[in-house]
Amino acid sequence: MLNVLVVGSIALDDVEAPAGSAKSVLGGAACYFAVASSFFAPVRAVGVAGNDFPQEHLDFLEGRGIDVAGIHRADGPTFRWGGRYHESLNRRDTLFTELGVFEDFEPKLPEAYRDSELVFLANIHPSLQLSVLEQATNPHFAAMDTMDFWIEGTSEELRRTIARVNCLIINDEEAQQLTGESNLVRAADWIRALGPETVVIKRGEHGALLFDAEGIFAAPAFPLREVRDPTGAGDSFAGGFMGALAREDHRDPQAVRRAVIYGSVLASFCVERFSLDRFRNLEGAEVDARFEEFRALTRF
Amino acid sequence: MLNVLVVGSIALDDVEAPAGSAKSVLGGAACYFAVASSFFAPVRAVGVAGNDFPQEHLDFLEGRGIDVAGIHRADGPTFRWGGRYHESLNRRDTLFTELGVFEDFEPKLPEAYRDSELVFLANIHPSLQLSVLEQATNPHFAAMDTMDFWIEGTSEELRRTIARVNCLIINDEEAQQLTGESNLVRAADWIRALGPETVVIKRGEHGALLFDAEGIFAAPAFPLREVRDPTGAGDSFAGGFMGALAREDHRDPQAVRRAVIYGSVLASFCVERFSLDRFRNLEGAEVDARFEEFRALTRF
Numbered sequence: 001m002l003n004v005l006v007v008g009s010i011a012l013d014d015v016e017a018p019a020g021s022a023k024s025v026l027g028g029a030a031c032y033f034a035v036a037s038s039f040f041a042p043v044r045a046v047g048v049a050g051n052d053f054p055q056e057h058l059d060f061l062e063g064r065g066i067d068v069a070g071i072h073r074a075d076g077p078t079f080r081w082g083g084r085y086h087e088s089l090n091r092r093d094t095l096f097t098e099l100g101v102f103e104d105f106e107p108k109l110p111e112a113y114r115d116s117e118l119v120f121l122a123n124i125h126p127s128l129q130l131s132v133l134e135q136a137t138n139p140h141f142a143a144m145d146t147m148d149f150w151i152e153g154t155s156e157e158l159r160r161t162i163a164r165v166n167c168l169i170i171n172d173e174e175a176q177q178l179t180g181e182s183n184l185v186r187a188a189d190w191i192r193a194l195g196p197e198t199v200v201i202k203r204g205e206h207g208a209l210l211f212d213a214e215g216i217f218a219a220p221a222f223p224l225r226e227v228r229d230p231t232g233a234g235d236s237f238a239g240g241f242m243g244a245l246a247r248e249d250h251r252d253p254q255a256v257r258r259a260v261i262y263g264s265v266l267a268s269f270c271v272e273r274f275s276l277d278r279f280r281n282l283e284g285a286e287v288d289a290r291f292e293e294f295r296a297l298t299r300f
Numbered sequence: 301m302l303n304v305l306v307v308g309s310i311a312l313d314d315v316e317a318p319a320g321s322a323k324s325v326l327g328g329a330a331c332y333f334a335v336a337s338s339f340f341a342p343v344r345a346v347g348v349a350g351n352d353f354p355q356e357h358l359d360f361l362e363g364r365g366i367d368v369a370g371i372h373r374a375d376g377p378t379f380r381w382g383g384r385y386h387e388s389l390n391r392r393d394t395l396f397t398e399l400g401v402f403e404d405f406e407p408k409l410p411e412a413y414r415d416s417e418l419v420f421l422a423n424i425h426p427s428l429q430l431s432v433l434e435q436a437t438n439p440h441f442a443a444m445d446t447m448d449f450w451i452e453g454t455s456e457e458l459r460r461t462i463a464r465v466n467c468l469i470i471n472d473e474e475a476q477q478l479t480g481e482s483n484l485v486r487a488a489d490w491i492r493a494l495g496p497e498t499v500v501i502k503r504g505e506h507g508a509l510l511f512d513a514e515g516i517f518a519a520p521a522f523p524l525r526e527v528r529d530p531t532g533a534g535d536s537f538a539g540g541f542m543g544a545l546a547r548e549d550h551r552d553p554q555a556v557r558r559a560v561i562y563g564s565v566l567a568s569f570c571v572e573r574f575s576l577d578r579f580r581n582l583e584g585a586e587v588d589a590r591f592e593e594f595r596a597l598t599r600f
Contacts, residue, residue: 182388183525184523189525209520216523217598218523218597218598220507223485223518257599257600260600300560
């Protein structure tokens with residue numbers, strides 16, 4: 001089994017959704033990723049939290065076996081994000097973004113993290129993502145996410161960083177924006193030509209598409225009777241995906257496809273409750289059971 | 301092997317899409333359905349064409365082995381539809397709808413069609429759909445489609461017709477509109493409670509979801525590098541689905557799931573060219589090969 005490093009945001013979120021609302025709850029890409037990944041492999045987290053960040057959240061991460069030595073406590077407010085979901089849940093409005101201590105985040109890998117084997121660069125400035133890669137001495141497999149803000153504003157740096165990772169995990173709309181291709185197969189071709197041999201395009205409630213040397217693999221999203229809060233689904237997907245790859249310790253096409261399904265499993269649990277709450281009492285047996293449900297869902 | 305009856309529109313379409321345009325080309329739900337279905341089973345078509353409808357289109361249908369005795373030639377113009385697709389292809393504007401002879405369409409089954417075994421009621425007035433069911437003496441399996449216009453304007457008649465079929469095949473947005481449920485699992489529950497034991501929700505480029513007593517089955521759309529014209533994809537899906545069911549002559553859960561994949565195969569070929577052009581030289585071996593590609597696309 002390999003270990004997994006994640007670098008990204010740690011946040012306190014306000015979320016409004018048709019099913020209810022939550023105020024000042026644990027959020028941030030690094031948290032969703034780390035907890036999802038922790039169901040499969042040892043995880044190390046790098047991020048910054050303000051002095052208002054409740055200790056209980058760090059205790060929760062540590063309770064999941066996550067190494068939080070890389071989470072820096074800075075003097076100032078924690079990154080706060082607020083969003084409101086529409087009835088359909090596939091659209092949301094950002095109500096506020098208060099960067100706080102995240103504004104000056106410069107990821108530093110603790111010495112003990114430098115030998116990390118799987119590396120996930122969550123959505124931060126592409127030059128910071130690159131600096132993490134340069135601090136890692138010998139990553140087996142590096143993946144990254146990004147967002148519209150960096151695609152628009154830092155496209156040169158972003159391309160340089162993408163060229164250095166093994167895998168880009170990105171939303172469909174962002175893939176289209178990045179590549180100028182509305183067709184996702186051509187968008188994935190474009191990205192793979194830049195460097196990453198593996199591309200995962202996330203499509204929210206429609207699942208995910210994997211593109212690699214073997215071809216294309218389509219994973220549905222798990223059909224749920226109730227989705228309460230879609231926040232963090234993409235990062236939980238990435239966490240489950242990378243965690244499953246770390247647990248298997250090999251990356252042949254079938255292992256990568258199983259990892260896509262494990263990512264989909266973790267994303268499906270994530271959205272059942274607000275914040276990371278569903279992960280608090282999630283059992284490994286439930287993860288395995290839903291993986292098998294994915295077989296029934298797709299077998300013909 | 302069973303036979304398949306389709307009742308629906310016969311049209312001449314004008315289509316504008318990013319990849320090109322086509323004027324006054326063969327279209328209509330009954331034509332797409334019948335030709336897709338003809339790759340699997342004997343098909344009988346009921347519809348109305350105007351006196352401007354080119355004989356070559358009827359010759360094409362007959363050349364595919366389709367029984368066109370139920371296609372009535374009326375005095376007046378053929379139904380004409382014009383649409384323009386956006387760059388993303390999942391949105392389109394209707395440019396015009398000229399019903400012509402389709403306005404007074406009252407489907408009459410020729411005597412020889414009354415014993416039809418599989419029946420597909422394409423998108424027409426729900427009372428006309430019901431009248432077809434009442435003319436069929438002993439259908440083994442009846443399925444139907446509908447659209448927003450009937451959901452809004454004839455909701456009582458529509459519910460009565462839905463209650464009489466075995467299977468509703470419907471778009472995601474229309475399923476949400478019909479049921480008032482934004483969640484598709486709950487929407488399918490609602491529809492199944494009305495009568496149909498099987499529900500297929502079509503999601504365009506995102507594939508299709510099947511709901512039946514066995515559970516849920518998710519089929520992706522086949523990822524194509526180029527989609528030229530999405531017109532008729534849904535009807536081609538329904539044609540492939542019903543045709544495959546007719547060919548197998550049983551409807552256990554695995555047969556129904558394979559049929560969903562065959563529907564997806566035919567829809568994927570449909571959109572590769574304008575109008576029904578891709579079907580003109582499509583070989584059975586290509587259909588089988590793409591079915592196998594669907595296995596590779598979904599296997600883990």
